[in-house]
Amino acid sequence: MKKLVTLITFCLMYLFSFAQGNVEVKGKVTDENGQAIAKAEVVINNTTHTLTTNEKGEFSINLPEGKYVIKVSKLAYGTKRVVLEVVSDTQVDVSLEKIKRSKTSRA
Known part of the structure; x- marks a missing residue:
């Protein structure tokens, strides 16, 4: 009986510590x-x-x-950094600008 109570207590503590403070x-x-x-x-970061x-x-991440600080990047696009305070479920949308190629002439 003592082992069962210990096991249940451990499981509840584990679940509580895992769930506490994690947000999507x-x-x-x-x-x-x-x-x-x-x-x-x-x-x-x-x-x-x-x-x-x-x-x-x-x-999506928990x-x-x-x-x-979240860094978002993609080849052929710029990079953006977003500072995010996570206290509850959060939505963060990021818009990246395409990198414009400059035309150069060769002599």
């Missing part, structure tokens, strides 16, 4: 025309989390409450 952060990455950018890289957006430009 969802986002969408688009271009300057509002079109979704698939396979954009989303890096949560000072963590080990790196995500890739899906074909709709969306990403993070502990706190302040984060």
Whole structure:
């Protein structure tokens, strides 16, 4: 009986500590025309989390409450950094601008 009570207590403590403070952060990455950018890289600075957006430009992650810097980038587009205070479920949308190529003449 004592082992069962210990096991139940441990399980409840584990579940409580895992759930406490974790919130869902969802986002969408688009271009300057509002079109979704698939396979954009989303890096949560000072963590080990790196995500890739899906074909709709969306990403989702659960993070502990706190302040984060999110870096979003995609080849042929600029890079943006967003400072985010996570205290409840959060939506963060980022618009990237396409890098314009300059034409140069060769002599």
